[in-house]
Amino acid sequence: MPETVQFYPVDITYKIINKKANIFLFGRTKEGSQICVVDDSFEPYFYVTPKKGAEIAKKLEKIEVEVKGETAKVTKTEQVKKNYLDKEVDAIKVYVSLPRDVPVIRDVIKDWEIIESIHEYDILFTRRYLIDKNLIPLTLVEAEGDIINIKSRVPVLKASRIEQVSDASLQNPKILAVDIETYNPEGKSIDMEKNPIVMIAFYGKDFKKVISWKKFKADDLEIVESEADLIEKFKEVLDNYKPDILTGYYSGGFDLPYIDVRARKYKIKLDIGLDFSILNINRGATKTSSRITGIAHVDVFKFIRRILGTQLDTNLYGLNDVAEELIGEKKIAVELDNLAEAWDTNKDLDKFAEYNLHDAKITYMLMEKMVPNIIELVKIVGLPPDVMGDMGFSQLVEWYIIRQENNFNEIAPENPHNDEIKERRMKKYEGAFVFEPKPGLYDNIVVFDFRSLYPSIISSHNISPGTLNCKCCVEKDLAPVEDAKYWFCTKKKGFIPTIMEDLIERRMRIKEIIKKEKQVNPLLEARSNMLKLLANSFYGYIGFYAARWYSIECARAITAYGRHYIHKVSDKANKSGFEVIYGDTDSLFTTLKNKTKQEALKFVEEVNLDLPGVMELNYEAFYPSGLFVSAKVGSLGAKKKYALLKEDGKLKIRGFETVRRNWSLIAKESQEVILKIILKEKNKEKAFNYIKKIIKELLDHKVPVEKVTIYTQLQKEISSYDSIGPHVAIATKMRDQGMSVGPGSMIKYVISQHGDKIRDKAKFPSEVTSKDYDPYYYINNQVVPAVEKIFEVLGYSKEELLSKPGQKKLDKFFK
DNA sequence: AAAATTCGGGG
DNA sequence: GTGTACGAATTTT
Numbered sequence: 001m002p003e004t005v006q007f008y009p010v011d012i013t014y015k016i017i018n019k020k021a022n023i024f025l026f027g028r029t030k031e032g033s034q035i036c037v038v039d040d041s042f043e044p045y046f047y048v049t050p051k052k053g054a055e056i057a058k059k060l061e062k063i064e065v066e067v068k069g070e071t072a073k074v075t076k077t078e079q080v081k082k083n084y085l086d087k088e089v090d091a092i093k094v095y096v097s098l099p100r101d102v103p104v105i106r107d108v109i110k111d112w113e114i115i116e117s118i119h120e121y122d123i124l125f126t127r128r129y130l131i132d133k134n135l136i137p138l139t140l141v142e143a144e145g146d147i148i149n150i151k152s153r154v155p156v157l158k159a160s161r162i163e164q165v166s167d168a169s170l171q172n173p174k175i176l177a178v179d180i181e182t183y184n185p186e187g188k189s190i191d192m193e194k195n196p197i198v199m200i201a202f203y204g205k206d207f208k209k210v211i212s213w214k215k216f217k218a219d220d221l222e223i224v225e226s227e228a229d230l231i232e233k234f235k236e237v238l239d240n241y242k243p244d245i246l247t248g249y250y251s252g253g254f255d256l257p258y259i260d261v262r263a264r265k266y267k268i269k270l271d272i273g274l275d276f277s278i279l280n281i282n283r284g285a286t287k288t289s290s291r292i293t294g295i296a297h298v299d300v301f302k303f304i305r306r307i308l309g310t311q312l313d314t315n316l317y318g319l320n321d322v323a324e325e326l327i328g329e330k331k332i333a334v335e336l337d338n339l340a341e342a343w344d345t346n347k348d349l350d351k352f353a354e355y356n357l358h359d360a361k362i363t364y365m366l367m368e369k370m371v372p373n374i375i376e377l378v379k380i381v382g383l384p385p386d387v388m389g390d391m392g393f394s395q396l397v398e399w400y401i402i403r404q405e406n407n408f409n410e411i412a413p414e415n416p417h418n419d420e421i422k423e424r425r426m427k428k429y430e431g432a433f434v435f436e437p438k439p440g441l442y443d444n445i446v447v448f449d450f451r452s453l454y455p456s457i458i459s460s461h462n463i464s465p466g467t468l469n470c471k472c473c474v475e476k477d478l479a480p481v482e483d484a485k486y487w488f489c490t491k492k493k494g495f496i497p498t499i500m501e502d503l504i505e506r507r508m509r510i511k512e513i514i515k516k517e518k519q520v521n522p523l524l525e526a527r528s529n530m531l532k533l534l535a536n537s538f539y540g541y542i543g544f545y546a547a548r549w550y551s552i553e554c555a556r557a558i559t560a561y562g563r564h565y566i567h568k569v570s571d572k573a574n575k576s577g578f579e580v581i582y583g584d585t586d587s588l589f590t591t592l593k594n595k596t597k598q599e600a601l602k603f604v605e606e607v608n609l610d611l612p613g614v615m616e617l618n619y620e621a622f623y624p625s626g627l628f629v630s631a632k633v634g635s636l637g638a639k640k641k642y643a644l645l646k647e648d649g650k651l652k653i654r655g656f657e658t659v660r661r662n663w664s665l666i667a668k669e670s671q672e673v674i675l676k677i678i679l680k681e682k683n684k685e686k687a688f689n690y691i692k693k694i695i696k697e698l699l700d701h702k703v704p705v706e707k708v709t710i711y712t713q714l715q716k717e718i719s720s721y722d723s724i725g726p727h728v729a730i731a732t733k734m735r736d737q738g739m740s741v742g743p744g745s746m747i748k749y750v751i752s753q754h755g756d757k758i759r760d761k762a763k764f765p766s767e768v769t770s771k772d773y774d775p776y777y778y779i780n781n782q783v784v785p786a787v788e789k790i791f792e793v794l795g796y797s798k799e800e801l802l803s804k805p806g807q808k809k810l811d812k813f814f815k
Numbered sequence: 816a817a818a819a820t821t822c823g824g825g826g
Numbered sequence: 827g828t829g830t831a832c833g834a835a836t837t838t839t
Contacts, residue, residue, distance in 0.1 A: 014827095044828065102828040122828055184826040195826085254825040286832055301824060317824065336826060392831095415829095546831075662821070662836085715821065723819055723838050758838085819838070 004144045005157060006030045007037065008170035009137045010244050011294050012126045012384055013275075014099070021099055023129050025162075026154065026274050026294035028170055028244055030140070034154040036274065036294070037143045039162055042129050043075070044102055045095045047082065047119040047411050054114035057092055065104055072101035082411045084119075086466025086494050091119070091411060099125035119411045123402070130382060131403055133162065137384040138375050140168045153239065153274045154294070169375050169523075173296075176204045176243035177364035178234075180255045181356050186337040189713070189744030192261040196227045198343050199353060200259075202237055203360035209237065210353045214346055218353035228266040234259060238272050238295075245296045245374075245385065247367040249319045249359065252299035252389065256290035257281050289390050298374060300367045302389035307373065307533070313652040323362040326369055332358045372526035380503075380530055393537035394544045400534060401549060404499045413465075413548045424545035427552055435570070435583030437628035437642065439793045441678065442581055444592040445644065446600045448573070449620030450566060452504065452532070453586050454539035456615045457561040459501045464494025465542075465551040479557035480564050486557045496549060500538055507531040536586070569607055569617060576603055582628055584640065587620060589628075597622060622647060625679050629655070629789040641789070645679040656786075666707040667782035670694050674787050684794045691791070691801055694783055698775040705750060708773045708782075709765045714745045726751065726762035733764075751777040 009027040016022070022040040029035050050056045057077045064073040078093040096105055106121040123131075135141055145159040183195040199212040210221045211233050224230050238246070248255045260281045263270045270279040274294025282289045291297055304326070305317045314321045320331040332355045342348045378385050381396050382403040391399075402412055416424065457463065461479070467489035479486045488494070510528045514521065541547050543555030562585065570580045573590050578600070582589040592600060600619060607617045626644040641655030656671060670691065677687040697703050712727035718735060721728045727747040734741045741747070748765050753774045755761040761774060779802070788798055 046828075096828090099828050104828095106828080120828085122830095125828060128828080180826085182826050188826095190826055248825095250824045258825085282830090284830075299824095305824085319824090339826075390830095395830095661823095712821075721820090725820075725838070727821095817839085819836100821836075822834090823832105 002144055002146055002160065003157065004142060005035060005037070006140055006142045006165060007035050008139065009037075009135065009141055010170075010173075010296050010384070011274075011292075011386060012130065012137070013277075013293050014126055014129075015275075016098060019097065021125060023126065024275065024293075025135075025141070025143075027141070028173070034242060034274070034294075036152055036154050036156045037141075037145070037159050037162060038148070038150075038156055039129075039143075039159045042132070043095050043097075044099045044125055044128070045093050046102055046106065046121040046123075047080075047091045048094055048109065049084070049089050049091045049116040049119070051114050051116045056112075056114050059114075060092065060094055060109070063105055063108055065108055067104055072096065072098070072104040074105060081409070083409050083495070084411050085413065086464065086489075086492065089411075117414065119414065122415060123412075127383065127399075127402075130384075131406065133164075134406075135162070135164050136167070136379055136382050138170045138173070138378050139164065140166045151276055153276065167379070169379060170244070173244040173371060173375075174205065174242065175245045175247060175364060175367050175371070176202060176207075176238070176241050177300075177360045177367060178202055178246065178248045178251060178255060179356060179360040179363060180258060181339060181352060182258060183340050183343055184336075185340040187746055187748070189746060191744070192258050193265075197230060197258060197262055198227075198339070199356050200230060200234055201353075201356040201360035202241070203357065203364040204241055204243065207241060208357060208361070210357050211237075212349070212353060214343065214349060216346060216349040216353075218350035220357060221350075221353050227262060228268060231259060231263050231266065231268050231270075235268075235270065235272055243295060245298055245367065245371075246292065247298050247300045247363060249363045249366075250299060250301040252290045252297065252302060253288045256297070257283070257288050260290075287390075291386055296385040298367070298370075298385055299389045300363060300370055303370055303374065304366065306389065306392055307377070308370075313646070313650065315653060319359060319362065323366060327362065327365045329362045329365065331355070331362070372522045373530060376523065376527040376530040377534075379527075380534060393533065394541045394547060397534060397537045397541040398548060400503075401496070401499060404502075408495050408498070410495050415548055416546060416550065421545050424550060424552070435566075435580065435588075437582035437589075439629055440581070441625065441627050441682070441793060442591045443625050445581070445623040445626045446578070446590050446592055446597070447620040447623070448569070448588045448590065448600075448604060449618040450569065450586045450588065452535070452616050453562055453565060454558055455500055455504055455535040457558050457565070458538055458542075459497050459504065460612060460615075461557070461561060462488045462490070462494050462497050463542075463554050463557055464488065464496035465549055465554060466496070467492070467494035468551060468553050480560045481556050482560075484553070484556070486553050488557070496538070496542075500535060503531050503535040507535070565615070572607060573603065576606075578603065582642065589626070589642075623652070625682065627675070627678060627790065627793060629793055643675045643679060649680070651675060651679065661711045663786070664708050664710050664778065664782050666694065666698070666703055666778060667786040669707070670783050671786040671790075674790055678790065678794070684796075687794070688791070688796055688801075691783070691787055695779055695802070698778050698783070701770045701773070701775065703770060703773070703778075705765050705768060705770060705773070708750050708778055709748050710750070712747050712749075714741060714743060714747055716743050718742075724759050726759045729759035730762050730764065751781075 007027040007029040009025045011026045013024050014021050020040050022038050025037045060074050060077055064071055075095045075097050080091050080093050082089050082091045096102055102121050106118055142165045143159040143162040145157045148156050148158045150156045179201045180197045181199045183198050199210055201210045208220050211230050213224050213226050213230050215223055224233055260279055272279055273292050277293045280291045312325055314325050323329045334351050334355045339352055374385050374388050377388055381400045383399050470489040473487055473490050476487055507528050510524055514524050539558050542551055570588055573580050577595055578590040579593055580588055580590050604617050604619045623644040629641045644652040646652055674687045677683055714731050718731050726749055730747050730749045731741045749762040750765050750768050751761045751774050752763040752768055752772045
């Protein structure tokens with residue numbers, strides 16, 4: 001008896017069964033249970049375009065290649081009319097029996113003379129399926145078929161029919177947040193192989209739990225016998241809770257890989273996939289990501305940093321700062337450095353358990369807050385949720401474009417290969433335009449945000465790789481690019497602008513609805529936000545070296561038009577009595593001078609009446625005060641470097657990157673205090689005197705050693721360093737003294753007065769006192785550089801900072 | 816100026 | 827998995 005089921009797909013994979021590719025869709029049914037739907041009716045394919053007049057279909061069909069004892073062959077071909085970069089092409093759709101045959105066959109034909117180009121041989125099979133079947137993850141799909149008997153944690157339905165039934169999305173995905181604490185002696189680097197997981201916390205809806213393997217008392221704590229049991233328990237919790245989304249804060253790069261390493265140690269099979277497949281850790285050269293079949297593992301840290309990153313005020317993406325900004329929650333303050341000792345002596349472990357659980361809780365809350373964004377992004381782009389955190393906006397744009405292809409009968413350009421990428425990266429085009437900030441301290445700053453600028457330029461000027469310099473409109477409506485003639489077709493709308501406009505229009509419709517609705521609707525807000533972000537990324541995408549639809553000509557035309565429009569609004573603002581002090585690609589920072597906020601709002605309205613089409617200026621924000629610093633970067637313009645005081649008293653700081661750990665505390669503190677004094681109290685004198693005081697304290701050796709200690713992590717084996725920095729010199733000494741140092745070790749040092757080169761002057765913090773540190777180093781290389789630019793703006797030169805009344809000669813030390 | 820190195824997130 | 831990947835800032839040479 002065939003059954004019909006409606007469900008929201010959460011994850012997708014495929015397996016080869018009986019020499020056939022079977023798609024597995026895992027999801028949550030309308031009724032709330034989990035299900036897996038299998039479809040074996042989809043065949044892998046790619047496209048080939050032949051050179052003019054070449055007859056290649058027959059040749060293709062004859063291909064047979066032996067690979068590891070299996071034969072890969074073309075099963076059939078179809079002649080198809082396609083569009084490629086807005087031009088019609090005759091293409092051949094080449095079918096093969098298994099996804100893995102695609103690269104094999106492609107490899108055979110890639111150098112054939114009679115072939116013009118090969119397309120879409122690297123579109124992942126599961127993604128191809130979702131696109132061609134018009135299925136959107138997390139959105140209601142109906143399948144009909146029979147329940148079959150396959151090893152699985154959830155019922156499996158073999159589908160005879162599967163289709164999208166509506167755009168209703170999964171309302172309350174079941175979220176489980178996980179967080180581990182590990183044994184990590186103070187000062188030692190994290191070592192997954194060596195150090196055990198000591199506790200693990202879970203937080204879900206009506207569910208919280210900490211598991212540990214030492215006996216102590218704490219709320220919601222369950223004690224097990226050993227670390228191995230803890231890992232078994234982790235599996236059990238996951239199996240019982242049955243989340244749609246598993247999350248953690250950097251869980252993709254830390255918690256899950258850590259659990260994986262520990263599980264291997266005990267030979268525990270982490271078969272947590274809904275099909276009993278094991279946790280899949282992808283250790284790339286630069287990043288690690290983790291996936292679980294059937295469960296969307298979304299690392300909320302990665303998602304927030306990549307997707308919301310630019311919208312947040314914080315420069316630090318640690319859980320504490322991010323949670324504070326987004327949900328107003330902080331971490332519990334405990335000294336994590338003491339956990340290892342606490343574990344050894346079994347003291348205060350309850351505090352750490354509490355801390356552990358709280359981290360899981362705020363991670364859960366963050367994910368709850370992100371879910372609307374994730375759902376909307378999934379719906380726009382059409383990819384499953386677990387990749388959302390791993391992708392940058394350029395990739396999301398690309399997949400959005402690819403998802404739209406079928407509606408326009410387009411085929412995608414190839415991904416650029418290595419040498420092509422290198423070549424593209426060399427070409428530094430004029431890039432995003434930035435008004436250099438006029439350095440200074442300003443009051444009453446209003447930010448006008450011009451975010452839809454680039455998207456609307458793309459749309460209104462029909463900018464697309466396929467409409468560039470068309471034969472039908474030669475030199476008509478030239479883009480304002482200085483040294484080149486670019487024009488875009490005025491007769492036929494390009495593929496890219498068309499789908500781009502669709503994003504903008506959808507967003508406008510949603511904004512209309514939001515306006516009409518009385519209550520705040522987080523899902524609609526998120527949709528609007530994600531549509532905007534995606535539309536805004538098109539320009540970056542077109543100029544991104546690794547993009548399929550890359551076009552430096554288009555990118556240059558877009559920025560050229562952008563300059564044109566932003567100049568216009570900027571001039572208008574100045575004429576209307578505002579003063580533009582800084583401008584970035586899509587925003588203008590102005591001071592109110594003697595205007596009011598209301599007048600600023602009115603100005604925006606006026607400008608908008610004047611702006612063509614979909615273009616729109618927003619009143620973005622107000623800051624009571626702000627400090628702008630000049631930061632020239634070569635000939636390519638200025639860089640963001642400013643500090644703003646928000647109305648709630650918090651600071652928004654960009655470009656002052658002393659937050660990194662390899663700055664001494666004295667430098668970090670000085671900068672922070674100075675910015676606060678200047679922006680909140682507006683007292684130059686006080687700031688100046690503060691720095692003079694710090695300098696004096698340094699000279700008098702009154703600054704404690706902790707504040708002049710610098711932390712640098714050893715990245716590789718000592719022997720493989722070409723240049724010996726201070727931390728390498730210290731590491732060598734440590735090794736000679738029989739201490740174990742290697743890649744990952746955190747090296748602490750103080751720059752002392754004894755020695756010539758910096759590396760000779762570096763000493764262990766423990767072998768020096770305040771008398772030994774080199775005050776001139778800390779003044780010249782730490783404190784002054786951290787605040788120099790700020791004081792420049794206020795009219796104090798570096799020399800003034802350093803001069804000491806009655807000691808004129810002193811400045812010869814400061815070079 | 817070029818080349819080498821580090822940070823970030825997690826404990 | 828039909829793969830696939832930093833980028834920016836800072837210091838040393």
